[in-house]
Amino acid sequence: MECGTVITRVLAEAARSGARVVRRGFSGASPESATRSLTRLARELDADSRLIAIGLDDLPPSDESCTLRQARALRKLWSAGALVLFSVYPEARQLVERLPECTKVSAALLLDQCVSAPETDRCAHDRARLTRGIPRLARALGARGKERPVDSPSPAYLDALGEVVELSLRPTLSDEERRLRLAMLLLGRGTRGDLRLVLGEAPSDLLEGLRADAPLFGVSGGLRRFCALSSLSRGSLLTCLRHASSACALFPDVPAACLGLLVDHGDLRRAAALATLPECAPALSKVVSRGAEFLDLGEVALVLHSLKLAGDERPDAAGRLESAARALTSSHSPLALDARGSARVAGEAESLFVDARRVLRGELPIARPDTPVRGRLRNRLMAHVRACVLMRRGAFSAALAMLVCGPEEGERESVSGGLLAIDRELARLMTGGSPRESSPAAEQAEGFMRRRPLKGLMGYVAVLDLVRALMSDDDGSVAELEALSSRYERSEDTLVQIVALACGAVADLRGGSAARAKIRASLAGTLAHGAGVEYLERASRCVAEIAAVRLGEGLGPATTEGQSDDLGSVCALVRGVLLSDDGSAIPSLPEGIPWDAVWLIRVLGTGLGKFSLGLIEGMPTAWRRAASANGPLRPHAAAPKVPASQGGPGKTRKPVDLRLLGGFELRVRGVLIADWKLERRNAKAMLEYLVLHGGGAKRFQLVDQVWPDSDYDSGFNRAYQATSVLRREVAEIDPNLSLLMAGRTSGEIMVDTSVIGCDVDAFRAAAREAVDSRDDARKLEYARAAERLYVGDLYVPTLDATGFISSMRESLRNLYADAMVEGSAAALRLGRERTATRLAENAVRANELREDANSALVRALRACGRGVEADRRLRSFEARLRRGRGELTAAPDETAGQ
Template identity: 25%
Template sequence: MRNNEPVAKKDVNKKEDCSPKSAALPMGTSFMVARTHLVRDLISRGSEAGIVLICAPHGFGKTGLLLQYADEVRSDPARGAVSIMDVTGFSLEELDALLDRGEELIALSPHPLLAIDNAPCLDPPALKAFVEHLRKMRERGFEFIITCRPNNHALVRATGDSIKVSAQSLKVRPKEYAEWARTFSISSSLDVYRLTQGVPLLVASLQTVTERQEESETMLDLAVIDIYRSVLNEIQGDCGGLADLIQLMLLMGQGSIADMERCGVRVDVRDLSRIARDYPLFGFDPASREFSCINAEGSSLRRICEQIAAMRPELVTRAARILLKADRVDRAAMLIDQHLDAERGLAILQQFPLKLALAGHATLISAIVARYEALPGQREIGVGALLGAYAAALTSGDIALARLTARELSRRAQRIDDEIDSADWEAACALSEMWTGCRNIELPQSPRFAAESPSLPVVARLRAHVRFQSDFLRGRLDPADPGRVPTGASEADDLDVSSLLDLTDLLLGEVASGTLDKLDERDQLLCAMEPIVRSRRLRPLLDRLRLVVSARRMLVGLPVTDERSFADASTGAIRAGDQSTQLLCLLLEGWQDLMVGQVVNAEFRGTQVLRLADKEQKLLRSWAHLLERTAHVMNTSRVAIREEAEMLDLAENDISVAQAWANALLLSSARFDAELSAWYSLHKNKLLDPGMRLIARLAMCALGERADAMRRLIPDQLRRRYDLQNDSEPKGADPLLGVPDPSITHEVGQLNIRLFGGFKAERNGHTLTDELWRRRKTSVLASRLVLGMGSFVSRRTLAEELWPEYDYGHARSNLYSALSMLRRAMGQRRGGPQYIITQGEGVAVNSEYVASDVMRMALLTREVLLGRSGVSGEQILEMCLKIEELYVGPLYVPDAADSAYFVRVRKAMGSRFLDCMIRGVEIAIEQEDFSSAAWMIEAALKEDRTREDVIRSAMRVYDLGGRRREAVELYQSHLYYLDHELKASPESETCAIYERIVRKSRNRDIM
């Protein structure tokens, strides 16, 4: 419903002249939802008070409610006299003149109604005179309903004896939402109150919302922009703090009043009361003092932020500081990047040097510094901003910049204590400890900060990561560390560097401890974080994410889809001087080569790691030893392996877990089962060590059958853990069986055209009954394009088929009008879903937004009749039952155009339907599912009782179901049809089935 639409200035003295018309509602009366309960309640109260005042912002349907109120009064036989007037921008003299002309209604009705829309803001003397005029007319029997906006609060106070209707009362209530959904064809799958907060204009805009509109602005986005801009225009003249408060709310998107007050913003309780009462567009909760704007993270609110930044850039700076203190770094980074100049951005970086960097906004920090240095005559960058640039350089992997900023920080070491917060300095020191292999990037020492020990979670996570790097490779990792926080980002931001590092440590810890069985939602989280990290150009973090994801995929038996992950991580480790990570990547590359059959490369990499790894790096050495021995066994002949196995000292006890597994796999490959049994008995504890389980099963998988003897020795309760199966990823259902049912609501915003059994158009599960769909050419054109199965149909073809009696020029003109009418009927708008698309001379329906039962049936029949390999009989039977459910009747054939094409398609679809039913009957008989067979054969007979293959299948089904009399009657009726209509005889196969049924019946009678 549109709000505050312009209404023609007129006096209405007759019933037929005061009904809501298109001038008041440009969208048409069919788009207006009757708010019956609200109107009747207002009429009962308004008749006593004499004045009803509706005060609400744009978008809440004030004008619509006023028109419905007036229409209800006009339809009352006891009254009937109504005058509707739009007084936008009127002066006192013009208002008095209108009221004087309205006094003529007293002759037509004892209690006439004057409906005044958009009452203007008047100065105090004029307002007092206007209200006195209203009260005098009320005493003479007049009744008033007046609408105004919240900025006209002087009128609200002056009419203290009136009935007040606030914006909260105009919101769409849950009880009346069903009528709105039916009127506007709103999908039931939408989160209505999150998207609209119940604002009538926004609820109506949900009609064309679709999940596929991620880049373009929807009708809902445009409506949100329109509403918030009107609010900004209203509060421009507010002399209090309401304007600043509302603009801060829009800039922040969501948050709490407490966040503002912590940053020194003084919030008046009266302003909060006005927001809750007059502007329920911000989701303000008086109890928790929290707010949430509509579409807080969408593009519509960014457009509003641009308008605010152009007028009040200092408010953007204040909002960014509030967001940073509330740990909503991503929103603050968006404001800084899009709406602040270099000086203001650098000032914020000076105050919060580490928050932007640890949230992954290194590119933003670099851009701020670069823009500031490009300014003419700029001052020296502060120490805080310099520390932020240092942290950004480390998180982005820019070692040269890190050295430069570290050198500059050392030069200004005396100023660090005065300009840097202790918590920021501790976080920067913890971040630099991750890069101990790089020279000349150390931060200077600070005695004051050394005495302070802030226990911030981010510092704890960064230092825990440094400890993990050392403990992981040395095999001293405790995977059950209670201090670990397995999250990839904070609640408010997309990315938190410290939390994401902590998550990768946790997942690698499961690899080291052998507790990894299959991938889970944490691995999915890492995969989801990868494009975010890549877009922010955080190269070190991206390399680590890719390394962890690929390593876990390989260790559960899944193919490594990111083949360059280990190599790229190794390159990054070389640049950072991290030899331990470089060796780990080299080792994982070796196992990757082994699994794809590159045995020589795998053996070489295992030997290199053994030669370069420190003795304390036990995990690297054990994995490398098993890699080298496994590759050696795979690359050596059986004779040489047996000779080597004979040289083993089976009584040796002082061996490592990796050596125990290497000797066991050697004995298994040599087929020395007795020796292997003895070896397993002596070293059972080492062979079943959980820390070696993942690598051991990877080695057994690479050896294949040669490791079978070792597999048989593993206890039954543990054997599943040592079998590498590719079942870690859930297998989806057969897509053919997932063909959407016509009774199920499809994707939001999608149109569904049904042509079997007649023409029917639906959107979001609601049948479209608009007047445009009642026109013949609209339904015929839509049906013809749908039958094209998504292909383009030339305009000439459409013109000749739909208007065969016209010449091409007139037919093409009619086609242009029909296409425009069809787009309007489908709800196609610029920036919204494009249901009809054109290319050159071709026209087609967009299969992304238009679905049909014909398309679904074509997909199913293709799979049933072409006999796709790998589809079981149960799946084919289920698809046949789906086809029977879709085919509710013959294809729609219009009578308003050349129907030859429709008739051909109807015959083809009917023939395919019968073929599928016969195929389904055959499979059902094979599976002894006689109920399904009977169901499908009855559907086939309903479609065509003259096809011989249908008759034969029906006779078989009747025979198996004990319905032989019906089989005989069906055969006799078929004979009659052939003799009288075609002068022909039945096929020999049909006769043979009939004779068998009759013979079986006679034998039973004899017995």
């Protein structure tokens, strides 16, 4: 209650009045030593005739003999004319009872005045909820009007809360009261009956004392209910658990009983937090009993740990539960259910988790869509399975209708709720929804999936990312689509791989690479055929036909089977445009809008030039209006082109291409030279040094850098041998190509910069332009170019004796962060919040302690409507900053003294 602060102020006022001030602190002192100190102080000050003000902090609880002597010493000080202020904890009230003449200041009088504010003042009301008027918490919360949301308190507040929790579980309390307080903190809120179930009893006198002296626990007037501050947010709970760990170790039966009660009451999220305590291990069988619900919260590690502890005593459903847990966490094939019992368990929540994994692998779910289920979790998971089955057939409008009218999403911070939010967003986008109007629920679901170790379901997030990039027509969307496609086209999930290859084919068509587009689309069609996903197979074949015509090939015979649906109508339109330049071959099309294939109209009507124009002109007016509902089609839209000098790896026109970002790769005329060949004689380290050193170096500089253990004579010979290795490897591919030059008189070895191109130079030019440009559009264009080029940190060879390469690696990383920060700011000013968030995240990954990078990320997240994640990122940055600088928080008594 900050009694020390009150005493400090009173003593300061007495000192200004000319009184002599004496201060004694008894925190941690034994009753005997405190009694001796008081007696000695009374004897010393008895003869002093001046006005004396005495402050005594935290007199300890004592037995009857010590209390009698302490009261006698205090009366002696009063009789001598001294003003005495002393503070005691409630358990030391025996001393106060022996001094009926003293004026008592109760805990209620020390509360912050915010508790008396009218409820119409929302700011004061939230402040009262967070602090209960406890002065230490009110001071940590900050000035009125600047508080964070109740569910996201500041780090300073959480630190103060931790101190209050430790003081509330102090060793001077009786074991009975400490157990009661610990149970109330762990449960967070409940009734007196709950406390009886945990502790066996809940004495009225202790509850009455907590109501009067400890607002932290929020005991109601009738002593029937309580609501501790640990129930306000997850951060408050974790802080309480961290600072109550010693009390939990002392009373291990209390946290175990609290865990069991929380599971029985259905407060599983709080139970999952308690389950991290080692004292809760005996009660983890409760977790197994409701394992599917814990899996839904993302607590996979907890479920697996509980199953391991259960051993042979696990229930019959433990096998299904373990299969579900493995399916959620593994990117490999999930454990298969027993085929003989698959029909019996098809509607169980555990099997539905496995079905969610099977869909990503291109397999049909075990559960039939018409399988009856009971329970909210099963209903949500079954709705996800039904939506996946519909979207697998291309019935996106039916899936959207089913999801809109289906079961409630439940908690968005859950697996089932997140899957439904992603399903709804996918169905919305595929039926013509705008990618610029992303659902907050989908973004929250993505964040939940990424924060939790749910590798088995990350394919849904990948598909959503790909579809968003595919449907976007922003400048630079081609580069983003290509990057995402390249990342996911080797996914172990067949469905993700098919979608990535199809999206990559569209990116290639928009970028002018028809040959690669045909290969990707054909491969996507083959994979879709093998997985039985007919809709994706037909869509991929359609894209492959466009690529084939662009390559000058003819169209094969049209397949008529299954062409009467929406996709068939759009594919017929595509073939008509491909077969006739003047539109005479376009068949008659139904006027009804093909909602299940309107996405394909928008994709093919964007960025494909003449073909897109023919498609737009050949489709019915109703189709055109539906495809243009969220923005006009842009037939000639294309990504901004990076200048030729910044073409990046693999796109330079020079015969030799050297890649140093993200690894070492040397190509001559497009042919890759194996690393093991360049490792001989340290040729790789020498070439990198020469290229980064401006194209040449003195021989003695090479020796100091690559062969530091050699003298100059032997070092010069080694440099000659390394040069021979490089020349020989280049000559095997192109005998007429000369890469290295040596000057005998100057003693210098040089690379011919006219024949070799390096991605470092291209990246450096793009990043500097992104930093220096004053035009936001140009700044963003070059920031994206720098992002594409910087695929990783600069390669550092095994020999870097002078540290030249390491210092350049750090310099390039900082330049990359600069470009990403500037690009994020430019994207935010241009209204492209998603791009701003991605670029800012790149900057934070490059240097997590950069304040401007973290500030840019927080601004971008808030602009996207992701305020909760922005606050979490800000708190994380502040914590990293404190750890990085080695700052220590001042002790509470020192802060009060100041």
